[in-house]
Amino acid sequence: MKPIDVKILDSRIGSDFPLPAYATEGSAGLDLRACVDGPLVIGPGETKLIETGIAIHIGDPGLAATILPRSGLGHKHGIVLGNLVGLIDSDYQGPLMVSCWNRGSDVFTIEPGDRIAQLVFLPVVQAEFNVVNSFDETERGEGGFGHSGKQ
Ligand SMILES: O=c1ccn([C@H]2C[C@H](O)[C@@H](COP(=O)(O)OP(=O)(O)OP(=O)(O)O)O2)c(=O)[nH]1
Numbered sequence: 001m002k003p004i005d006v007k008i009l010d011s012r013i014g015s016d017f018p019l020p021a022y023a024t025e026g027s028a029g030l031d032l033r034a035c036v037d038g039p040l041v042i043g044p045g046e047t048k049l050i051e052t053g054i055a056i057h058i059g060d061p062g063l064a065a066t067i068l069p070r071s072g073l074g075h076k077h078g079i080v081l082g083n084l085v086g087l088i089d090s091d092y093q094g095p096l097m098v099s100c101w102n103r104g105s106d107v108f109t110i111e112p113g114d115r116i117a118q119l120v121f122l123p124v125v126q127a128e129f130n131v132v133n134s135f136d137e138t139e140r141g142e143g144g145f146g147h148s149g150k151q
């Protein structure tokens with residue numbers, strides 16, 4: 001894959017906090033860090049938009065990036081994403097932002113440089129539509145939403 005252009009918007013990235021990197025050989029995500037000025041308190045039920053200190057330009061419509069929660073933060077502390085999943089378009093050039101939602105019942109504090117979410121690159125296909133009056137028959141047909149039962 002061609003390297004992705006990245007702009008460093010906060011000078012702490014690359015000095016105090018590392019540029020997002022794959023933690024292990026098999027990692028799918030790159031952890032994004034909170035570029036906050038000081039401790040940021042998120043109360044139960046609150047959502048805060050947090051800067052990551054970088055911008056990326058993917059530049060290829062066959063690729064996108066998603067921002068996903070970190071499982072430990074989500075499961076143990078209720079810190080997930082206000083938009084559930086963030087989708088980064090290949091032509092987006094603005095700052096990468098993370099919407100942090102505290103869906104838990106305790107206050108959570110984010111410190112500068114904390115790893116708050118992860119960025120995952122994915123292939124994308126842009127579809128064309130072909131307008132029809134009826135579809136070729138399939139075994140499933142219009143059945144969905146539990147139509148095939150539980151077991
Ligand atoms: O968690 C996120 C989600 C999105 N974005 C940026 C990248 C994305 O390309 C852009 C627009 O996101 P989206 O299309 O999901 O939001 P929208 O509400 O439809 O905004 P727009 O009208 O700008 O498309 O915002 C982020 O930085 N973080």
Ligand SMILES: [Mg+2]
Pocket residue numbers: none
């Ligand atoms: Mg949009």
